[in-house]
Amino acid sequence: MSYRQDMMFQTTPDKRGTIIAAAFDVFINYGFRKTSMDDIARAAGMSRPALYQVFRNKTEIFRAASMGLLEVLGHTARKAFDSDKPFEERLYDSIDQSILAVHRKIDATPHGAELMGVNEEIASDIEAQWCDQMVEAIAAGISDAAQRGEIAIHPTGTDARSVATIVMQAMEGMKGKYLRGEPIEDDVRRLVAFVNGALTAGLKDS
Numbered sequence: 001m002s003y004r005q006d007m008m009f010q011t012t013p014d015k016r017g018t019i020i021a022a023a024f025d026v027f028i029n030y031g032f033r034k035t036s037m038d039d040i041a042r043a044a045g046m047s048r049p050a051l052y053q054v055f056r057n058k059t060e061i062f063r064a065a066s067m068g069l070l071e072v073l074g075h076t077a078r079k080a081f082d083s084d085k086p087f088e089e090r091l092y093d094s095i096d097q098s099i100l101a102v103h104r105k106i107d108a109t110p111h112g113a114e115l116m117g118v119n120e121e122i123a124s125d126i127e128a129q130w131c132d133q134m135v136e137a138i139a140a141g142i143s144d145a146a147q148r149g150e151i152a153i154h155p156t157g158t159d160a161r162s163v164a165t166i167v168m169q170a171m172e173g174m175k176g177k178y179l180r181g182e183p184i185e186d187d188v189r190r191l192v193a194f195v196n197g198a199l200t201a202g203l204k205d206s
Helices: 015-030 037-044 048-052 058-079 087-107 112-122 124-147 160-173 175-179 185-204
Strands: none
Touching (some): 015 037, 015 058, 015 112, 037 048, 058 087, 112 124, 112 175, 124 160, 124 185
């Protein structure tokens, strides 16, 4: 079963992209630990020697797949701010469509919990880079809302990037709850409402 389209996963139309896309489906269907390079080669429609010419091992392939997925999610986070919804809804959509949505989809797959754990083990540096991208995306959305006059940042004594960093730190704090299988959507709603309330309260003093 292919999960690539459902996950918004995209790859380049070359040998490297073919391997990453095929491996993504194999990892989702069979888990990282049970997947072999032979499995990935078969799924990609090539010989194992041909596969080894592009990637040294399945860890390298997993990291490439993780990077590809997180790049798409970073773009999704930025795009969510391009709407006419109120700022609070745009902020929630940015988090929901880039973080919560992929967690829900991965969690619904046969080996989602394992893959989340493996990502922590072997691709934590990639996730850290993605978190920085998320901070930039949310900060840009906050700055845009301030320019529109929807919110006021400076009366709070901070700036857009600092607020975005706090949001992502709060999301990181919720990770443990999610990994225990508990939903966090309501927590995110409360976080977003709090941030919106703090930034709109500053309008009175701006």
